Amino acid sequence: MAGVGAGPLRSVGLPALLFLAxxxxxxxxxxxxxGETEKRCFIEEIPDETMVIGNYRTQMxxxxxxxxxxxxxxxxxxxxxxxxxxxxxxxxxxxxxxRFTFTxxxxxxxxxxxxxxxxxxxxxxxxxxxxxxxxxxGEHANNYPEIAAKDKLTELQLRARQLxxxxxxxxxxxxxxxxxxxxxxxxxESTNQRVLWWSIAQTVILILTGIWQxxxxxxxxxxxxxx
Amino acid sequence: MxxxxxxxCWAAAAGRWGCGLFxxxxxxxxxxxxxxxxxxEFTFELPDNAKQCFYEDIAQGTKCTLEFQVITGGxxxxxxxxxxxxxxxxxxxxxKQxxxxxxxxxxxxxxxxxxxxxxxxxxxxxIYFDFQVGEDPPLFPSENRVSALTQMExxxxxxxxxxxxxxxxxxxxxxxxxxxxxRAEDLNTRVAYWSVGEALILLVVSIGxxxxxxxxxxxxxxxxxxxxx
Numbered sequence: 001m002a003g004v005g006a007g008p009l010r011s012v013g014l015p016a017l018l019f020l021a022x023x024x025x026x027x028x029x030x031x032x033x034x035g036e037t038e039k040r041c042f043i044e045e046i047p048d049e050t051m052v053i054g055n056y057r058t059q060m061x062x063x064x065x066x067x068x069x070x071x072x073x074x075x076x077x078x079x080x081x082x083x084x085x086x087x088x089x090x091x092x093x094x095x096x097x098x099r100f101t102f103t104x105x106x107x108x109x110x111x112x113x114x115x116x117x118x119x120x121x122x123x124x125x126x127x128x129x130x131x132x133x134x135x136x137x138g139e140h141a142n143n144y145p146e147i148a149a150k151d152k153l154t155e156l157q158l159r160a161r162q163l164x165x166x167x168x169x170x171x172x173x174x175x176x177x178x179x180x181x182x183x184x185x186x187x188x189e190s191t192n193q194r195v196l197w198w199s200i201a202q203t204v205i206l207i208l209t210g211i212w213q214x215x216x217x218x219x220x221x222x223x224x225x226x227x
Numbered sequence: 228m229x230x231x232x233x234x235x236c237w238a239a240a241a242g243r244w245g246c247g248l249f250x251x252x253x254x255x256x257x258x259x260x261x262x263x264x265x266x267x268e269f270t271f272e273l274p275d276n277a278k279q280c281f282y283e284d285i286a287q288g289t290k291c292t293l294e295f296q297v298i299t300g301g302x303x304x305x306x307x308x309x310x311x312x313x314x315x316x317x318x319x320x321x322x323k324q325x326x327x328x329x330x331x332x333x334x335x336x337x338x339x340x341x342x343x344x345x346x347x348x349x350x351x352x353x354i355y356f357d358f359q360v361g362e363d364p365p366l367f368p369s370e371n372r373v374s375a376l377t378q379m380e381x382x383x384x385x386x387x388x389x390x391x392x393x394x395x396x397x398x399x400x401x402x403x404x405x406x407x408x409x410r411a412e413d414l415n416t417r418v419a420y421w422s423v424g425e426a427l428i429l430l431v432v433s434i435g436x437x438x439x440x441x442x443x444x445x446x447x448x449x450x451x452x453x454x455x456x
Contacts, residue, residue, distance in 0.1 A: 029267060029283045029284065030267040030269075030282070030358060031281070031283070032279070032280065040271070042269050043271065045401065045405065134267060155380065159366065159383035162366060163386055163390065166387070166390040166391075166394065167390065170390065170393055170397065173394075173397050173401070174397075177400070177404070180404060180408065184404065184408045190415055194415065194418045195418055197422075202422075202425065202426070205429055209429065209430065209433035212433075213433060213436065217437065220441055220444070221444075224444055226444070
């Protein structure tokens with residue numbers, strides 16, 4: 001490398017390389033394959049007032065080259081989020097790479113469903129799509145360097161903020177736990193009641209049918225003059 | 228040799244070398260960077276006779292942990308299989324309810340793990356898994372980590388680790404509770420159906436017994452149609 005070009009290289013090369021690095025990392029690790037009309041759903045059981053951030057990136061399978069293309073514009077993913085009561089919280093179309101956020105207002109099982117709505121996959125047969133997905137819940141969703149920059153916190157203050165967020169999440173989870181335990185207890189008590197009533201009812205039915213049987217047969221035999 | 232000239236030469240050479248070294252360092256970082264870190268946890272529903280696989284690119288030497296638990300469905304068991312980039316099976320268990328497996332990646336590449344519900348005919352299973360790769364990313368993606376942590380900072384770090392394990396235990400507790408609750412709700416509906424069903428059976432059997440008995444004593448004319456069971 002010529003020493004002459006060192007200056008411009010440094011000013012352009014560094015950001016470019018960093019950008020490349022970020023692109024290479026992109027969305028964190030885990031990925032799976034999804035078919036053309038296939039819908040993949042994930043369940044997140046979360047307390048209320050919890051923020052959930054999902055990042056995804058899709059890659060299309062190129063049948064000729066037998067490789068996944070790094071990025072395909074024009075590929076869309078439909079993201080649908082349902083709350084525990086079945087009501088739709090978020091239903092939006094995103095591009096081939098996207099980020100969706102929602103905050104829960106009721107505690108419980110939220111369902112996050114993803115499906116591709118692209119018809120291009122039918123053209124490039126094989127119809128296989130690679131989806132990188134990352135869902136962060138609660139305090140994991142916080143971007144601490146950003147918070148530090150925005151609120152101008154020192155390192156110690158940022159660490160304290162992180163600990164406070166974690167403790168808040170634990171607290172919310174405990175509240176949710178109490179709510180669920182109550183539901184569990186109601187279900188168990190309902191089962192208990194049902195078993196109790198059923199055993200009483202069964203005994204009564206048994207006795208009544210026994211009495212009816214004997215009376216009916218007695219009158220039948222008396223009519224037949226056998227008794 | 229004039230001093231100025233030599234220093235200038237040296238500076239130019241050093242500048243060139245420094246620049247090249249800098250670029251090389253960045254390229255190396257680029258190679259190292261794709262190794263992801265952190266954890267992914269998902270809960271999904273596995274339909275009957277289905278198999279779902281997940282993949283992750285892992286760098287050599289990274290310590291990884293895969294943990295899974297079946298929350299609802301049938302006998303609460305699933306098949307799990309973990310393979311390394313060459314297809315060698317690192318972990319394989321059939322019909323397991325809960326397990327945790329730690330391994331160190333022996334080579335770079337794509338690791339694959341699959342959950343299979345193919346042995347089940349009609350029960351859907353809800354499965355939770357947590358795949359931890361390496362360490363969590365540091366709070367400060369900073370370069371100036373030359374100074375050691377102060378006492379306050381290391382106290383904060385240990386509190387953070389302790390809280391992370393509290394959250395982890397909470398998650399496990401939540402899953403166990405969900406499993407227990409699912410069983411309790413199953414039991415509740417089963418008791419309801421069973422009680423109604425048994426009441427009906429009881430009535431039908433007792434009335435049927437009486438009529439059958441009566442038929443034994445009735446006139447021969449009508450027995451041919453009644454006696455045949």
